[in-house]
Amino acid sequence: MTTRSPVKCWRACARAHRLPRPPAGGISAGPGPRVSCYALGALCFWALRPRPVAARVVRIESATWPAGQSVPSVGEPLRAGRLRIQRGFMEIAFVRGATVILEGPAEFEVRGPLHAALHLGRAVTRVPPGARGFTLDGPRGRLVDVGTEFGVSVGAAGDMEVHVLEGMVETTPRGEKESVQLRGNQAAPLTDRRLERIAADASGFVTDLPPKSEAVGYLHWAFDEGRGNVSLNLGAGLGEPHAAATLRSFSQAGEGPQWIAGQFGGALAFDGHDDFVECDFPGIPGAQPRTVAFWVKVPRTFQTNEGYAILNWGTLSSPGTAWQISINPDAASGPIGRLRVGVHPGFVIGTIDLRDDRWHHCAVVMYGGRRPDTGTHVLLYVDGELDPAARKKVSQIDTDIGGTSARRIWIGRNLAYRAKWSVVQGGPFFRGAVDEVFIVNAALNQEQIRSLLKYNRLPPAS
Structure with missing residues (x-):
């Protein structure tokens, strides 16, 4: 049987299989016992054997x-x-x-x-x-x-x-x-x-990932009309025939939201004083999955009484029964100017500052599963990327759309603002611009959200 120095034999094996060098003193190279290449070959085979799938x-x-x-x-x-x-x-x-x-x-x-x-x-x-x-x-x-x-x-x-x-x-x-x-x-x-x-x-901790969404229903307000006080729903499978959005002014002297150029076609500008949009569709109820996506432009001069709310529905009468998306105006809750979703009293606040007078695509995803709450079942996206939460407060999500105090969809108006004498944290109306609002009855994944960002449409169902 041919024998070599153990070190030489190991080096030959190592060169063939890109193994690390042997540790100092780990293999005898002196005049002591010789080990056959067959023995070291068996050792190489054992070290390189396919590991089982775990x-x-x-x-x-x-x-x-x-x-x-x-x-x-x-x-x-x-x-x-x-x-x-x-x-x-x-x-x-x-x-x-x-x-x-x-x-x-x-x-x-x-x-x-x-x-x-x-x-x-x-x-x-x-x-x-x-x-x-x-x-x-x-x-x-x-x-x-x-x-x-x-x-x-x-x-x-x-x-x-x-x-x-x-x-x-x-x-x-x-x-x-x-x-x-x-x-x-x-x-x-x-x-x-x-x-x-x-x-x-x-x-x-995130205890569940969003389920795969198949066929979905959705609302879509493009705000491309450019005139009048109604924006039609361009979506399908959700909200018909009650999904037209009506432009309003809370004060009789106001003109309501203004038509402006948007990211895709037209958009709406809100003055932060009395502008809002309302719709007869009550929203998505309970713990059912949902995605709300839109383009928003927040001014650099944003004030903390101008953050509530970009879009909402539900009621503040009980914990977890509201669904309100805003630009965070409350420093005690988290960093100002970030994307926020609140369910009263729970919330999730993102990390990306949106106060730059530029259009940003935002999406809020809530998916069903066990123990649906703001801590474990909500994801935020900004410009197609996951926006990690800077701050969370946990509340179970159980959006109320049928109660006597439940509000149907508002855009630009704080869910808490009911009358002119109301004093509400964060202000009664949103200041900024909004375009291409989608409300989807499913938890969209990143690929689907990026399709809205790039092409202003959902990808075809696979």
Whole structure:
């Protein structure tokens, strides 16, 4: 049998398979025992054997990826290894049944059919009975599931928190031998000190991704008429025959919204004093999925009494029964001038400042699912890109369109403003311009939203 120095044999194998160099002292090169190339070939084969599929990518939503990384695709099998996402969401289904929703920026590692690690970012893990024992490692500890749903966040400095949404998780901080059980609605930061329980906060995690929308109904006001006081609905499958939009002035002396040039054809300008538009269509009710998309131009001189509201319906009579989209005017809630959706008292506020006298395309998506609320079921988009939430306050979404105090759709008027003596936070009317309003009875994905942005139409159903 031919023999060589083990180092030479390893180098030959390494050159053929691009393996790393052996560690210093890891393989004898001296006059000691010789190892046959056959033995090291077997070692090479074992090191390079195909690793079994542990999981698959099942959903990707509004994602961007680091430069140089191959872009995952839906259906792609995942073996042991790391993957990174800069922005957006990715859902991974493990072969034993566990699912993980990653929110970028995140760095995640698949380690096996029942084993993974989160090195950075946020993840929600849902584990059915057949996948009990699923283990998620992090910089500060290990989590072992016993049939549950939980969220985990890992910061850039390695700080780690677990929030148990349902069921129970066995939590073992790094360096500890004993695990601690966390049950539903309990959370804990994992530190080098003793683990301390706190209340779970589901609002920090996206627990479901928008369902795929098939055939949809929608309203569409293009505001291209250029004259008169009515804008016709150009949509289909929603709101007929009550969806014409009527231009109004709250004061008898006012002229109402003004026709101006828009992003596509005409648009409407609102003066912030008494202009608004109303429609007899009551809006989309309850927790039903919806998307509201439009172009908006907000002046640089925007004042905090001119932000409410771009569009709304529902009522403020009970928590969660309103649906109002605005330019945030309330510094106590979040940064001023950002896209905002409120359901009273809950809200989501974006991060992009819109006060620049330029047209921006905005979309607010709310999708159905378990526990629909502002913390977990609302996404904001600005100019076709996901707009991460700067601030959230959680309320369940249950929009009321049938109650005695429920309002039908208004554009440019605060839902809280009912009479001239009303004193309302954020002002009674919106100042700025609006064009191409779409209200859709489905949760649109990023591709569909970008179609509205680029072509002013929904893509054909696939």
